Amino acid sequence: MSRVEFMQGNTACAEGALAAGCGFFAGYPITPSTEVAEHMAAKLPKRKGVFVQMEDEIASIAAVIGASWTGARAMTATSGPGFSLMMENLGYAVMTETPCVVVNIQRGGPSTGQPTLGAQGDMLQCRFGSHGDYSIIALSPSSVQEMFELTAKAFSLSERYRVPAFLMGDEIIGHMRERLTIPDSVEVAARRRLEPGTLPYTAGEDGIPGFPTFGQGYGVHVTGLTHDERGYPAATNPRLHEKLVMRLVHKVESARKEMADYVVTNPGAEQVFISYGAPARSVFQLLHDRPGEEIGHLRLRVVWPFPEFALGEFPDAKTFLVPEMNLGQVAREIQRHTDVPVIPVPRLGGDLHPPAMLAKALEASR
Amino acid sequence: MSFRDWYRADRLPTIYCAGCGNGTVINCALHAVDTLGWRWEDTIFVSGIGCSSRAPGYIRTDSLHTTHGRALAFATGIKLARPELHVVVFTGDGDLAAIGGNHFIHACRRNVDMTVICMNNWIYGMTGGQGSPTTPRGAITTTTPYGSGEGVFDLSALAVAAGANHVARWTSYHVKELTNAIDAGLRTPGFSLIEVLTQCPTAYGRRNKLREVSDTIEYLKTHAILLQRYNRLVAEGKPVPEDMFTVGEFVRRNRPAMGVPP
Numbered sequence: 273m274s275r276v277e278f279m280q281g282n283t284a285c286a287e288g289a290l291a292a293g294c295g296f297f298a299g300y301p302i303t304p305s306t307e308v309a310e311h312m313a314a315k316l317p318k319r320k321g322v323f324v325q326m327e328d329e330i331a332s333i334a335a336v337i338g339a340s341w342t343g344a345r346a347m348t349a350t351s352g353p354g355f356s357l358m359m360e361n362l363g364y365a366v367m368t369e370t371p372c373v374v375v376n377i378q379r380g381g382p383s384t385g386q387p388t389l390g391a392q393g394d395m396l397q398c399r400f401g402s403h404g405d406y407s408i409i410a411l412s413p414s415s416v417q418e419m420f421e422l423t424a425k426a427f428s429l430s431e432r433y434r435v436p437a438f439l440m441g442d443e444i445i446g447h448m449r450e451r452l453t454i455p456d457s458v459e460v461a462a463r464r465r466l467e468p469g470t471l472p473y474t475a476g477e478d479g480i481p482g483f484p485t486f487g488q489g490y491g492v493h494v495t496g497l498t499h500d501e502r503g504y505p506a507a508t509n510p511r512l513h514e515k516l517v518m519r520l521v522h523k524v525e526s527a528r529k530e531m532a533d534y535v536v537t538n539p540g541a542e543q544v545f546i547s548y549g550a551p552a553r554s555v556f557q558l559l560h561d562r563p564g565e566e567i568g569h570l571r572l573r574v575v576w577p578f579p580e581f582a583l584g585e586f587p588d589a590k591t592f593l594v595p596e597m598n599l600g601q602v603a604r605e606i607q608r609h610t611d612v613p614v615i616p617v618p619r620l621g622g623d624l625h626p627p628a629m630l631a632k633a634l635e636a637s638r
Numbered sequence: 639m640s641f642r643d644w645y646r647a648d649r650l651p652t653i654y655c656a657g658c659g660n661g662t663v664i665n666c667a668l669h670a671v672d673t674l675g676w677r678w679e680d681t682i683f684v685s686g687i688g689c690s691s692r693a694p695g696y697i698r699t700d701s702l703h704t705t706h707g708r709a710l711a712f713a714t715g716i717k718l719a720r721p722e723l724h725v726v727v728f729t730g731d732g733d734l735a736a737i738g739g740n741h742f743i744h745a746c747r748r749n750v751d752m753t754v755i756c757m758n759n760w761i762y763g764m765t766g767g768q769g770s771p772t773t774p775r776g777a778i779t780t781t782t783p784y785g786s787g788e789g790v791f792d793l794s795a796l797a798v799a800a801g802a803n804h805v806a807r808w809t810s811y812h813v814k815e816l817t818n819a820i821d822a823g824l825r826t827p828g829f830s831l832i833e834v835l836t837q838c839p840t841a842y843g844r845r846n847k848l849r850e851v852s853d854t855i856e857y858l859k860t861h862a863i864l865l866q867r868y869n870r871l872v873a874e875g876k877p878v879p880e881d882m883f884t885v886g887e888f889v890r891r892n893r894p895a896m897g898v899p900p
């Protein structure tokens with residue numbers, strides 16, 4: 273029997289992590305994400321899990337990566353300033369192919385900005401924020417229910433693809449209270465074990481090597497340096513570096529279809545909103561208020577890797593309108609993939625797009 | 639087993655310069671874990687960035703070579719998630735005390751059950767000889783070409799003050815004492831820091847009138863003063879020779895610790 277609760281988004285996120293078998297949380301208090309940590313602090317010790325409050329966000333993601341190498345499903349949660357601090361070690365997680373889930377309850381930036389108000393200004397930072405070329409996975413919830421579901425899904429994707437998965441929430445969804453249905457169980461893909469006799473960084477056809485959990489006699493060396501299939505540093509070998517980085521990118525990008533998760537409304541529409549996260553709710557309202565009009569809506573639940581084929585779900589599209597709580601970060605990505613005019617509808621300041629603002633953008637685009 | 643069996647044979651020789659003290663320290667550490675009867679399958683070596691931090695790459699256990707300064711935070715995650723694993727960290731003065739200084743004091747405060755071996759050679763060796771938080775006043779480095787004008791961290795005193803259960807300092811000259819100190823650290827539940835003063839002839843010695851490898855070894859030998867002797871001199875009101883440094887066990891205690899196996 274599933275159970276129904278009335279719950280805050282951040283708490284639902286923590287519940288989703290617990291349902292997905294998260295056994296380790298390291299974090300540092302930061303508004304507006306702190307409730308995730310608080311809920312984990314209350315719940316994890318009772319389930320033989322580990323909660324630790326670290327000295328900063330750099331240490332938090334480091335501890336998460338360390339725990340992940342012992343086989344734990346591990347997570348941290350933060351917001352803009354802490355997210356910025358995590359960038360170097362997130363690159364380390366990419367390079368070492370360490371499964372981990374990072375929750376970012378986005379707030380207004382740059383800098384300290386608006387701690388208590390929502391934003392989506394970190395969508396490109398999560399994609400590109402660490403140095404070097406790489407790909408990651410990012411999910412964006414539009415409701416409390418999705419805070420639960422997509423957090424659990426983030427674990428599944430991260431474990432499967434051995435890459436950091438980001439739950440890119442925002443203050444609005446994080447602090448909103450809604451009905452939440454918690455299922456009895458949640459299915460999470462298991463990390464594939466390294467077959468004995470196989471080199472630790474020899475990847476299968478899918479580009480993903482098996483995982484040599486620490487403490488099981490693999491004797492594996494893990495380094496952020498460019499490494500060969502044995503895991504040994506080989507930082508001055510140009511072609512080996514190229515091959516490694518291409519594999520790290522390809523294992524994610526080649527699975528775009530497999531990972532894609534989006535909702536299509538009115539596929540025959542000529543005018544189509546593309547949204548993710550909180551602004552989707554303003555689009556819902558607009559569509560609700562104008563039942564007779566055929567207005568399209570593509571709502572992305574997985575933003576990265578970007579599912580460019582989803583644009584093809586609207587064959588008659590003449591305009592893509594992209595409401596974001598930033599200056600058009602994902603709109604820029606959409607433009608790369610289509611000849612249809614893409615109109616960013618930016619909203620800064622911390623509050624959602626009023627539906628009237630979307631209506632105005634809709635009229636202007638006609 | 640012998641300490642030799644702990645090496646990852648196909649990775650040798652190391653990248654260390656001729657005359658580097660790091661190999662001595664690694665030998666002592668591996669001798670200590672081997673003598674204690676630890677299994678390589680249950681032992682994890684962790685490190686950050688720098689010459690010292692290359693050590694785990696030469697050891698056959700599971701090993702995590704992490705980012706600059708953050709080794710203790712990674713190691714904390716490993717140890718808290720799987721307390722039954724033994725965790726040993728190799729680090730250096732720049733890695734531990736500069737970029738990693740905050741993680742250092744907090745790992746001591748939490749008293750996480752791990753042994754941290756710091757190869758303190760007063761310099762950034764990997765990047766070619768820049769000043770570190772332990773570079774002595776007046777010493778010449780590439781970033782202190784007119785002599786260092788900054789104060790110096792006493793890493794062992796810092797660890798004692800921050801709450802570590804076991805703290806000792808020796809040098810690459812004192813290999814027996816060093817091995818025993820590491821052994822004591824491995825046995826002590828909670829956080830243990832073994833600070834090892836060691837020579838870097840390439841980046842430090844040649845700029846500071848310690849051109850030969852043996853010059854620094856001789857310096858370490860002649861300038862180390864046993865903690866007990868130092869305390870006796872102070873208690874008796876006798877003068878302590880200047881520019882001597884204390885060696886020995888600064889603390890061994892049993893404060894509540896984290897990550898201790900049940």
